[in-house]
Amino acid sequence: MLKNMIIAIDGEASSGKSTQAKKVADYFGYSYLDSGAFYRAITLFFKKKGITTANRIDKNDLNKISLNSKYDDGKNSIYLNDEDVSNDIRSTDISEIVSDFAKEKTVREHVYRHLREFSENRSTVIDGRDIGTVVFPNADFKFFLYAKPEIRAKRRFSEINKDDINYDSVLDNLNYRDITDSTRKIAPLKKAYDAHSIDVSDLSIDQVFEKVLSIIEK
Numbered sequence: 001m002l003k004n005m006i007i008a009i010d011g012e013a014s015s016g017k018s019t020q021a022k023k024v025a026d027y028f029g030y031s032y033l034d035s036g037a038f039y040r041a042i043t044l045f046f047k048k049k050g051i052t053t054a055n056r057i058d059k060n061d062l063n064k065i066s067l068n069s070k071y072d073d074g075k076n077s078i079y080l081n082d083e084d085v086s087n088d089i090r091s092t093d094i095s096e097i098v099s100d101f102a103k104e105k106t107v108r109e110h111v112y113r114h115l116r117e118f119s120e121n122r123s124t125v126i127d128g129r130d131i132g133t134v135v136f137p138n139a140d141f142k143f144f145l146y147a148k149p150e151i152r153a154k155r156r157f158s159e160i161n162k163d164d165i166n167y168d169s170v171l172d173n174l175n176y177r178d179i180t181d182s183t184r185k186i187a188p189l190k191k192a193y194d195a196h197s198i199d200v201s202d203l204s205i206d207q208v209f210e211k212v213l214s215i216i217e218k
Contacts, residue, residue: 004120004122005028006119007124007141008131008135008141009145010132010189012178013152013177015147016145016208017128017145018034020208020209023209028125030123031125033115033124034128035127037076038078039107040094040098042065043098044094047093057107062110099176099177100180102184108187116136132192142194142195142196144197153167
């Protein structure tokens with residue numbers, strides 16, 4: 001029996017990790033996990049309790065949080081305590097504070113457990129910030145996507161489509177997340193030593209996919 005395959009796609013915020021991970025999962029018929037969505041769901045849980053900074057969380061509350069993910073026909077759904085929160089976790093309010101929650105050790109350990117349990121008996125493509133360095137250091141394939149902040153901000157801004165959000169605020173938030181992700185003490189954003197780096201600044205989605213696919217199929 002063939003062993004389960006783990007493909008880790010890490011990278012900077014809005015570098016296209018999720019898009020590529022979904023395309024790879026679809027191509028091979030693997031399961032897909034968006035680790036960032038798990039952190040967003042936990043952030044949403046605490047925000048609903050009126051907590052918007054990680055230093056105010058009650059760590060015992062993490063035991064009350066169940067996370068699950070379903071991927072079907074190109075759509076990824078995230079469940080927080082069996083409730084579909086896929087749309088709620090993508091709000092600007094969550095984007096602005098999720099990095100603060102994601103830097104907490106207990107929060108990260110909670111997400112790690114869910115990711116590892118989910119992938120235990122199935123081939124999975126997972127995207128995030130530390131999948132190849134911490135969560136699955138022995139992943140079969142590792143990729144690290146990066147791009148200029150201005151380009152990532154433009155891509156993110158085009159997806160938001162809200163009159164009360166401007167490009168400069170998106171860029172500022174992206175720069176803040178980059179700094180927070182790369183300087184946090186627990187599992188900082190960095191390229192795994194054995195990951196394949198891809199600068200996606202001037203590449204189309206299909207061009208990035210072809211690069212990833214060529215490495216896997218080589």
